[in-house]
Amino acid sequence: EIVLTQSPGTxxxxxxxxxxxxxxxxxxxxxxxxxxxxxxxxxxxRLLIYGASSRATxxxxxxxGSGSGTDFTLTISRLExxxxxxxxxxxxxxxxxxxxxxxxxxxx
Amino acid sequence: EVQLLESAGxxxxxxxxxxxxxxxxxxxxxxxxxxxxxxAPGKGPEWVSAIGGSGExxxxxxxVKGRFTISRDNAKNMLYLQMSSLRAEDAAVYYCVREGxxxxxxxxxxxxxxxxxx
Numbered sequence: 001e002i003v004l005t006q007s008p009g010t011x012x013x014x015x016x017x018x019x020x021x022x023x024x025x026x027x028x029x030x031x032x033x034x035x036x037x038x039x040x041x042x043x044x045x046r047l048l049i050y051g052a053s054s055r056a057t058x059x060x061x062x063x064x065g066s067g068s069g070t071d072f073t074l075t076i077s078r079l080e081x082x083x084x085x086x087x088x089x090x091x092x093x094x095x096x097x098x099x100x101x102x103x104x105x106x107x108x
Numbered sequence: 109e110v111q112l113l114e115s116a117g118x119x120x121x122x123x124x125x126x127x128x129x130x131x132x133x134x135x136x137x138x139x140x141x142x143x144x145x146x147x148a149p150g151k152g153p154e155w156v157s158a159i160g161g162s163g164e165x166x167x168x169x170x171x172v173k174g175r176f177t178i179s180r181d182n183a184k185n186m187l188y189l190q191m192s193s194l195r196a197e198d199a200a201v202y203y204c205v206r207e208g209x210x211x212x213x214x215x216x217x218x219x220x221x222x223x224x225x226x
Contacts, residue, residue, distance in 0.1 A: 004152075035212040043202070043218065044112070045153075050212040087153060092212050094168050097155035 030093030130204030
């Protein structure tokens, strides 16, 4: 199965700053079927990005995804207070689906 | 508005059984594959199982194959996960998920806690 490794484990930034989160796959992700999900405590996780770079419905354009093959990035251009959460990458190109261990984005 | 609401999980003994339910609303249920994802404390999410829109096709992670059964009732807009021969490592928050047109998960429930302990 494909192992996804996210870095950093924790990212401490201030509102207004730019966040760059990385997800590296142990082998190439088929068709760049890579998604990013946001999870806040006590809430349902939310899909942000699918197909490596397509924003899900209702997701602000400050969120962008990029990458291909084995290296993927989620960028949040200017952090808003509500963006502080845990982010998971998820590959769905190969069975079984797998997830990264998460990056916690915390307020500095 | 798409909503996925899991039933309360609960406590089971090792070797015991538990059934999870997920009530879906806000979309045409039988047009979508559905699934379950779990997350143990301190770990990333783990895909558990999926079922096609008609219920004919089912898929399982190796870790639960032969012990868990996924099913759905399209007349009631309900998704189920029957869990048997539970192990300590099955303890997690279990999320009901909807699969998009390509099988990413476009909606998640809030999750339900399953505890396995004697």
